Every structure is written in C-alpha cells, then in structure tokens.
Amino acid sequence: MxxxxxxxxxxxxxxxxxxxxxxxxxxxxxxxxxxxxxxxxxxxxxxxxxxxxxxxxxxxxxxxxxxxxxxxxxxxxxxxxxxxxxxxxxxxxxxxxxxxxxxxxxxxxxxxxxxxxxxxxxxxxxxxxxxxxxxxxxxxxxxxxxxxxxxxxxxxxxxxxxxxxxxxxxxxxxxxxxxxxxxxxxxxxxxxxxxxxxDEKIFLSGLGEVVKYGVIEDAEFFAWLETNADALIARDPDALRHAIETSCQCKANVVGEDERESTGRRAILNYGHTFAHAIEATAGYGTLLHGEAVSIGMQMAARLALSLGMFDEASLVRQTELLRKCQLPIDYADADPAKMLPVMMKDKKVAHGKLKFVLPSRIGCVELVDGIDDDLVVAAIGQSTASR
Amino acid sequence: MxxxxxxxxxxxxxxxxxxxxxxxxxxxxxxxxxxxxxxxxxxxxxxxxxxxxxxxxxxxxxxxxxxxxxxxxxxxxxxxxxxxxxxxxxxxxxxxxxxxxxxxxxxxxxxxxxxxxxxxxxxxxxxxxxxxxxxxxxxxxxxxxxxxxxxxxxxxxxxxxxxxxxxxxxxxxxxxxxxxxxxxxxxxxxxxxxxxxxDEKIFLSGLGEVVKYGVIEDAEFFAWLETNADALIARDPDALRHAIETSCQCKANVVGEDERESTGRRAILNYGHTFAHAIEATAGYGTLLHGEAVSIGMQMAARLALSLGMFDEASLVRQTELLRKCQLPIDYADADPAKMLPVMMKDKKVAHGKLKFVLPSRIGCVELVDGIDDDLVVAAIGQSTASR
CATH class of the missing domain: 3.40.50.1970 (Rossmann fold)
Known part of the structure; x- marks a missing residue:
C-alpha cells in the first residue's frame, strides 16, 4: 500500500x-x-x-x-x-x-x-x-x-x-x-x-496509535480526543500538533524509562499490537493498514480485559466510540483464532514460550498480564466478528 | 583459507x-x-x-x-x-x-x-x-x-x-x-x-596481533615476547595463556576507555592495520592471512614513523627481529602504493577525506598522526620491497 x-x-x-x-x-x-x-x-x-x-x-x-x-x-x-x-x-x-x-x-x-x-x-x-x-x-x-x-x-x-x-x-x-x-x-x-x-485511509489509520496513547497513559488526552476527533479528521494543524506532541511526549517518557524493552515498561506501547500483528500476518500483510489492525487489536485486548474482570463495560464503550469517531474499524470478520494463536506465540514478546498481553485496567492505565487461558483469548478474538 | x-x-x-x-x-x-x-x-x-x-x-x-x-x-x-x-x-x-x-x-x-x-x-x-x-x-x-x-x-x-x-x-x-x-x-x-x-601458518599469523600489543602499549610484554617467542611457536600452554591474557588485558583496557572508537583511543588497536587492509584488498583477500598482513603493515607503519623522525632505527630493528622470530613476513614484494593509497582513503577511520595513521614513538607507545604527506606513505610502502 x-x-x-x-x-x-x-x-x-x-x-x-x-x-x-x-x-x-x-x-x-x-x-x-x-x-x-x-x-x-x-x-x-x-x-x-x-x-x-x-x-x-x-x-x-x-x-x-x-x-x-x-x-x-x-x-x-x-x-x-x-x-x-x-x-x-x-x-x-x-x-x-x-x-x-x-x-x-x-x-x-x-x-x-x-x-x-x-x-x-x-x-x-x-x-x-x-x-x-x-x-x-x-x-x-x-x-x-x-x-x-x-x-x-x-x-x-x-x-x-x-x-x-x-x-x-x-x-x-x-x-x-x-x-x-x-x-x-x-x-x-x-x-x-x-x-x-x-491518502485519507492512511491518514486515518494513524489515529489508531494516537488513541492508543490515551488508553495506555493519559485519560485527559483520551477525553481531549473524544472532543477533538472531528478537528483531527479535518487535519486542523493546531489539533494535529497537539495530538502529535502529546503522543510523542508519552512515547518519549516510556522510551526514556525502558529503551530496550528490558523492564516491561516499554511493552505498554504494544497495547493491541499482539492481536494486531496476528491479524496482519493471517490476513496477509497489506489487507489491513497497521493502524487499522491496531484499532481492531485494541478492541480485542479491551474485551479480553473485560472478560478477566479488570476493565469495565463503560470504558470499553468509550474506546469503541472514539475509534468509530476516528473512522477506524473496530472488528474484523475474517479473524481466525486458530490461525492467530500460533502467530502470537512467535511474537518477540514471548519469552520461554509464555505469551504476555498488555491489557487496560481503566482509560489511561494498562498492565502487563501473563498466564491467560487460551480460551479467553480465543473468545476475545471471536467476539470481534460476533459484535458486528 | x-x-x-x-x-x-x-x-x-x-x-x-x-x-x-x-x-x-x-x-x-x-x-x-x-x-x-x-x-x-x-x-x-x-x-x-x-x-x-x-x-x-x-x-x-x-x-x-x-x-x-x-x-x-x-x-x-x-x-x-x-x-x-x-x-x-x-x-x-x-x-x-x-x-x-x-x-x-x-x-x-x-x-x-x-x-x-x-x-x-x-x-x-x-x-x-x-x-x-x-x-x-x-x-x-x-x-x-x-x-x-x-x-x-x-x-x-x-x-x-x-x-x-x-x-x-x-x-x-x-x-x-x-x-x-x-x-x-x-x-x-x-x-x-x-x-x-x-594449521601452523594460521597459528603463527595470530602472533602478529600479539606482537602488536607489545608495540602499542606494553614494552615489558614486548621484551617477554623477545625471550619467549620460541615457547609460543611450540604452543607451550603456559606461554600461550600468558600471551593471550596480556593481549586480552590490553585490548580490554582500551575498549573499556573507548568502546565505540569515538575518542581516538581505540584507534591504537589498528596499528599496522591501515596498511594491512590495503595490502589485503589489493593482494586479493586470501593471498595473505590477516595476521601476516598486519605484520607487514606494522613494518610499513614503523618505517613511516622513522621517516617522520618520531621513532628510532634500533626500535625498528627490534620489531623486525621479533616478527622474524615469530616466522611472520616482514615485507611484501607485490605491494603497490598506487593501488593501496585509494583503498586507504576508503578506510573507516577516514573522516571527511582525511587519512590518519597509528604510528609508534617508541616500543610500548603509539600516537594517532594525521596530515602526513602522501610521498612519505608511498616511500614506507615501497621500502617494503626494497628492504628484502
């Protein structure tokens, strides 16, 4: 593309x-x-x-x-x-x-x-x-x-x-x-x-990562995005600079604390990405833009967090609505858990064969969670198509 | 090889x-x-x-x-x-x-x-x-x-x-x-x-780098090598361990002070190497072993230092004799300055087109010298064949 x-x-x-x-x-x-x-x-x-x-x-x-x-x-x-x-x-x-x-x-x-x-x-x-x-x-x-x-x-x-x-x-x-x-x-x-x-579609896909920063670190920014999504979509330069600067600040802070992904801190930037990479790999690279896959992946991660009882329904709805406002896809009909799971096991974040997920506990806060039952992961993927 | x-x-x-x-x-x-x-x-x-x-x-x-x-x-x-x-x-x-x-x-x-x-x-x-x-x-x-x-x-x-x-x-x-x-x-x-x-020839070529450490940093080690060259050639394990340990200590100290070759300190490890790389490249890789090329390159560098008045004849003779004892080549009949100079200009140590040499001032001490007249470099290469 x-x-x-x-x-x-x-x-x-x-x-x-x-x-x-x-x-x-x-x-x-x-x-x-x-x-x-x-x-x-x-x-x-x-x-x-x-x-x-x-x-x-x-x-x-x-x-x-x-x-x-x-x-x-x-x-x-x-x-x-x-x-x-x-x-x-x-x-x-x-x-x-x-x-x-x-x-x-x-x-x-x-x-x-x-x-x-x-x-x-x-x-x-x-x-x-x-x-x-x-x-x-x-x-x-x-x-x-x-x-x-x-x-x-x-x-x-x-x-x-x-x-x-x-x-x-x-x-x-x-x-x-x-x-x-x-x-x-x-x-x-x-x-x-x-x-x-x-290109419009490519521009919009970038908003997937912008929303991510709100969910993982910055509830205030998330709220700002809810109010200003339209200005961003219209590519208003002031809105864009604010969104880019806030995103970069968030990333800069995390990278400054864990440059080489050795403490786990940097892993929070991968919110939605374990699912997204598996979607991209099984869909064939190029079927979805990366930011689109991240949008879908964040929905899967949020549902997984919900099923674990660590995230609430209202927050999931807020995330879903913001992604919708940004004209990003929130599900993927062809998601196939049977194909995605083996890909997730090859993810670089796997150590000694153990899969880890970055999951939200509330808007503005995520945690690194491991030892999750495969069935819950499959359910979180599957609901993607069911929720259409 | x-x-x-x-x-x-x-x-x-x-x-x-x-x-x-x-x-x-x-x-x-x-x-x-x-x-x-x-x-x-x-x-x-x-x-x-x-x-x-x-x-x-x-x-x-x-x-x-x-x-x-x-x-x-x-x-x-x-x-x-x-x-x-x-x-x-x-x-x-x-x-x-x-x-x-x-x-x-x-x-x-x-x-x-x-x-x-x-x-x-x-x-x-x-x-x-x-x-x-x-x-x-x-x-x-x-x-x-x-x-x-x-x-x-x-x-x-x-x-x-x-x-x-x-x-x-x-x-x-x-x-x-x-x-x-x-x-x-x-x-x-x-x-x-x-x-x-x-293989014997490959073993001996390693002594080229060992002698290098004596010249660049450690006059005492150089004297030890003059006495123990025969034991090394016979692969006596005690002599080998002492030579390897002393060499590694020297390298470790230099690397510890300038890991990324940014201060110039680490460059001293390249004594003889600017010439050696040019010899290897123009002779065709494989004609000479790396350690053999380094031996010849150290002789060229020492002669260049002599011609600049910064190194004395007696020290050059000591280096020559030790390399001979180690059964290493001290000249290369086919050395062609006209071909070697352009190769030296592509050396990674060149910055902004300026060539630098690591040259000895005495046994146990080298300096980084730049701005050297091409004619002297050509003469140092040329004497390699003349001195046979």
Missing part, C-alpha cells in the same frame, strides 16, 4: 508555530521538533542540530520525493549561511510498501551508500513513513557499525510512533521486524504540512 | 589453570576466561555465566565442529546439575573462510534462527575464528534487535583480538567490515587446547 498517494490536499491554514519534545536518553537524548508550515526550513534545522554535517544520505519513499523529498534536499543545499560548509547530498528512492523492509533492500542501500563514498561522518536522513524509517534506521545503525540519522516522518503513524524511540529493522519472510537494532536518531522533524498529500 | 585445518596436534602438557580478565564496560562488562585442558567444561561455564539459559544457538565454523563444536554442544546438554533446566541446542555450520562474512550468510543465519524458534531469550554461541565470530556476533546483535552471545574463539587471532571488544560485522563487495554493530558478548571462553588442531 502506497503510504503517500497524492490525494486532494486538505486545506491546512498556515501556521508557523513550532514546539519541541525531548526523548530523555542521557547522552543519546534527542529533540522532536513539531511544526506546521515550515517544510522549507527542514535543512536548516538539520544543519543546526548537526553542526559540521558535510555529507547527507537522503533515503526517501518514492511516493514523497515530490514535493517533500525534493524540498528537503533543496533546503539542505541552499539553507546555509556564509560560514557553513557545503553539504554533499546523495539521494535514493525506496519502493513504497512493507515489502521494502527486506534484506534485499537493506543490501541495496548498503552497497549504494558505499558507492556514494559514505563514511562514519555521513548523516542518513529518512523521509517517509514507517517502512522507510525502519529500513533506513537499520541501515544507519549498521553502516560502519553506526552513523547518525534523522527521521523526517511523512505519515501520521510514523510521526506519533515509528520515528520515535529507536526501534529499527526489517522483516523476515513471515515474521515482522525480526532483524534490526535499537538505534536512536539524532533528531526527529515533524511538520504537519506533509500530511496534506497523505 | 580454512582457519582450523587439522594438522599434527602439538603436544600440549595438560594444565588446568584458568585465569579471568574483565572487559570493563559498566553494565555491559564481561569476563574472558582463559584456560588450558578444560574444553569439556565450556558448557558448564556458559550455564554458570548465563543462569536460566534454555535455548542455545551454536554457530560453528565447519572446520572445528569435530571435535570442538561437538564437545561444546555435548557439554551444554550434559553439563547440568540436578536443579538446572535442560538446554535446547540448535546447531549450524558455517563454511570456512572470509567469504562467509556476507549478507547471504547473514540472511541464511537469520532465517534458520527463526525456523529454530529462537526468541529474545535465546543465547547465540560462536565457535570458530574471526569470520564466524564477526558474522555470528552481528547476527546476535540483529536478531529481534539483539540477543546475548558467547564467543568461543578457536584461532589465536580470534582469542587475542576479534572475540574481544564487541566489533561485529560482515563485508560488502570490496569493503571489509562495512556493515555491522558494536555488540558485546556476555562471555568469552578461551581454552588453549583448541589451538592443537590449528
């Missing part, structure tokens, strides 16, 4: 506000700049954040080269003052779609970077959605054992999730994100203007 | 001494156990160091499966006391030789690990020389974004150099170690007994 198919641009009133959130990771801390109407200054921001940059390796999703990739490259070349040195820009396009998160594209990228005389001082800049961010991030982690990189996410999903936190990687046949690295960017640059060219 | 071709075993008097050196890296610190005559207890050592290990992924150079790989796997399965849980062992063989440090072998390893139901709790164990250690280490760094691993080096070179320090990686066509990760093992297990099956 092409993450940035050009559709009719939404009218986004120009605004030049910029806010900054920091991911607190000691000497690997980095800022996320969130702006509207400043796409022509992205090159300047990169030069400011990485003084002395002399070679930029720009890896772009083919669907965002025109206009965002071109504009970024231009601003890297032009955006220097008299005492800056020139930046050499190498650029490459990656085919849109999940199939680019492959060892073949990784190999192609590595060999191309070598031909472009990249070295340890080169800076990789990823321009695209989660596919390009994950692939290019892993390339940055691996080239000469690691070079600096910058994320310029162009989908809502990448802005609020995949571009922040340092998870990079590619897929193996039948297993998502199985090969990769924790490698933090030096900088994340979000400008809501780039969402103006984003 | 097969790193462990079986030759007539050298007589190694059985000794059960074991010493331990620690690589000081905070919460990523790890021990290097150095023993003789204890190959049957390697599994026990791994269980002790990694309590609760339940799945071992053993990656072996095909040439050391019999007897060392088999013995290790056996001791993993058998070496448990009543209250240990059983360890599931998955094993795979890697073709001997530098060409296995490829993206193809990496891909093969990843897919095999997935089929073996490896997960984040699995522990990878690399049994072999530098090729297997580097490839398997990168696999450990990348599988589910990183799993624990253990190095069991079976060549002298790997024992004193590549198994310690966390540099892992594979080659790109024409460029060594261009793709990889800094990923520290949890444990390094050295037993000098495994050297009994090592």
């Amino acid at each position: 092409n993450p940035n198919t050009r559709s009719t641009p939404h009218s986004t009133p120009r605004s030049t506000t910029r806010s900054t959130t920091t991911v607190p990771l000691g000497d690997r801390s980095y800022p996320i700049h969130i702006s509207s109407g400043q796409t022509d200054t992205l090159g300047r921001s990169i030069r400011d954040a990485i003084p002395g940059i002399s070679h930029a390796v720009v890896v772009m999703d083919e669907s965002v080269v025109d206009p965002w990739g071109d504009q970024l490259c231009q601003s890297l070349v032009n955006g220097h003052s008299a005492n800056d040195q020139a930046v050499r820009v190498s650029r490459i396009e990656i085919p849109s779609g999940e199939s680019s998160k492959s060892i073949e594209q990784f190999d192609r990228l590595m060999q191309w970077m070598l031909r472009e005389n990249s070295d340890r001082a080169s800076v990789l800049i990823a321009v695209g959605g989660g596919v390009v961010g994950d692939l290019a991030g892993y390339a940055a982690a691996s080239f000469t054992r690691g070079i600096r990189f910058v994320q310029v996410p162009t989908t809502l999903l990448a802005m609020v999730d995949s571009s922040v936190g340092g998870k990079t990687g590619i897929n193996l046949p039948g297993a998502k994100n199985m090969v990769g690295a924790f490698w933090q960017p030096s900088l994340v640059l979000v400008d809501t203007d780039v969402l103006s060219t984003l | 097969n790193p462990n071709t079986r030759s007539t075993p050298h007589s190694t008097p059985r000794s059960t001494t074991r010493s331990t050196t620690t690589v000081p890296l905070g919460d990523r610190s790890y021990p290097i156990h150095i023993s003789s005559g204890q190959t049957d207890t390697l599994g026990r050592s791994i269980r002790d160091a990694i309590p609760g290990i339940s799945h071992a992924v053993v990656v072996m150079d095909e040439s050391v499966v019999d007897p060392w790989g088999d013995q290790l796997c056996q001791s993993l399965v058998n070496g448990h006391s009543a209250n240990d849980q059983a360890v599931r062992v998955s094993r795979i063989e890697i073709p001997s030789g530098e060409s296995s440090k490829s993206i193809e072998q990496f891909d093969r390893l990843m897919q095999w690990m997935l089929r073996e139901n490896s997960d984040r709790a699995s522990v990878l164990i690399a049994v072999g020389g530098g090729v297997v250690g580097d490839l398997a280490g990168y696999a450990a760094a990348s599988f589910t974004r990183g799993i624990r691993f253990v190095q069991v080096p079976t060549t002298l070179l790997a024992m004193v150099d590549s198994s310690v320090g966390g540099k892992t990686g594979i080659n790109l066509p024409g460029a060594k170690n261009m793709v990889g990760a800094f990923w520290q093992p949890s444990l390094v297990l050295v037993d000098t007994d495994v050297l009994s099956t090592l």
